[in-house]
Amino acid sequence: MHRHIAFLRGINLGNRRLKMDDLRALFTAMKFANVETFIASGNVIFDSKTRDDARLADAIECRLEKSLGYDVDTFVRTRAEVAAVAAFRPFPKKDMEAPGNRVYCSFVREPLSAAQASGLVACRTGVDEFCVEGREFYWLCRIPSADSKVWTSPQMRALKLPSSSARNLTTIRKLAALYPAVEA
Secondary structure, three states, X not given: OEEEEEEEOOOOOOOXXXXXXXXXXHHHHOOOEEEEEOXXXXXXXXXXXXXXXXXXXXXXXXXXXXXXXXXXXXXEEEHXXXXXXXXXXXXXXXXXXXXXXXXXXXXXXXXXXXXXXXXHHHOOOOOEEEXXXXXXXEEEEOOOHHHOOHHHOHHHHHHOOOOOEEEEHHHHHHHHHHOOOOOO
């Protein structure tokens, strides 16, 4: 069995309220083992015989849409990949540790194209910076994230970024600490 973490987009936002017991039951019904959730924001830890992240994500999306009646974009990573994300330092130490600054990691299915990656980094503002690494991109926000206007800027909209699911890097580090990357 292989340990995975699924990051579900938009769970427990708006009208998409779902009890974590119900979410665990859905994953268990998919024949995943040792299913756990981490905070009520769509982080599901589970074991599967399958290693293929894309295949797992497709199966989870299909089952959730059928069960819940709406699309739930799903991004699956192994424990080792989550540990790498937690250890990665996308911005200078002073920015990563400055009080009030927040760093978010967004998971995507496939790496951004070179044009999207360079365009995203170019969208930096006085309060927002971006870094792209593999199947993740990172956002440093120096103000409360809800106050940032970067996501509604014409430059950002023109990038047509793929669907993603973002988590505060603090959450990722807690997940990595709880589920260390030790494969059997």
